[in-house]
Amino acid sequence: MSMLNGAANNRLLAALPNSDRQRIVSMLNGAADNRLLAALPNSDRRRILASCEPVELALAEELYAPWVPLRFIYFPISSFISLIMPTGDSGAFEVGMVGNEGMLGISLVLGAEVSSQRAVVQGAGLALRMEAAPFRRELRRSKALRGEIDRYLQLRMGQLAQATICAHFHLLEARVARRLLMTQDRSRANTFRGTHEVLASKLGVRRVGVTEAASSLQQRRLIHYSRGDITVLDRRGLMAAACKCYKADRESYDRILGQ
Numbered sequence: 001m002s003m004l005n006g007a008a009n010n011r012l013l014a015a016l017p018n019s020d021r022q023r024i025v026s027m028l029n030g031a032a033d034n035r036l037l038a039a040l041p042n043s044d045r046r047r048i049l050a051s052c053e054p055v056e057l058a059l060a061e062e063l064y065a066p067w068v069p070l071r072f073i074y075f076p077i078s079s080f081i082s083l084i085m086p087t088g089d090s091g092a093f094e095v096g097m098v099g100n101e102g103m104l105g106i107s108l109v110l111g112a113e114v115s116s117q118r119a120v121v122q123g124a125g126l127a128l129r130m131e132a133a134p135f136r137r138e139l140r141r142s143k144a145l146r147g148e149i150d151r152y153l154q155l156r157m158g159q160l161a162q163a164t165i166c167a168h169f170h171l172l173e174a175r176v177a178r179r180l181l182m183t184q185d186r187s188r189a190n191t192f193r194g195t196h197e198v199l200a201s202k203l204g205v206r207r208v209g210v211t212e213a214a215s216s217l218q219q220r221r222l223i224h225y226s227r228g229d230i231t232v233l234d235r236r237g238l239m240a241a242a243c244k245c246y247k248a249d250r251e252s253y254d255r256i257l258g259q
């Protein structure tokens, strides 16, 4: 917030047309709200920001399609993105979520031009995006960026392993509770969009199973849902209903990212 106020009070910025000023203010504000960018030394962050542009991501917008060359990487600010692996029989399974703790476009870090996964916006909001070529240059130039991304990669690999364990061993109701908590954390709101169809497709299960699980959580007054909006009424209760993966994920965030 101090960055935002600072930028608005700067004489040079104040003289710019509204749209330009808003763009710069969004970027400064956004950099502070993306953990990966915030962890960089000032000089590196400034240089990287100069190659970024703020974008508003819309709900359900597809940012990456499988095997299509990646044009941009994204640093989410208030948005968050779901990583979805097609299962080959027109189904899909969510293998991770990217919020303001990290970035979308890890394939480029690993030297690939494409990704096997779809990336779909699950929480609308602001992100900073950067074209692939300047991002690759920064990876070579900034040791700090590379180091932060390496730690983030470790986190994402852990997230993937956890998703596999969760799908294989845990009961659907506990998985639904976990998924709702993960969404609540990233949307930073008690109410968010989430139909049973979408939830079922992310968890790789049939819709009827999600409906039963959500009804049970609603009967216990942990959540309330109506017309595609889900409200968390009792976060503590929902945490008790969730499988252990939720806590394990949070612990790895704390350990690896030191949050």
Ligand SMILES: [Zn+2]
Binding pocket: 165, 166, 167, 170, 175, 178, 243, 244, 245, 246
């Ligand atoms: Zn689980």
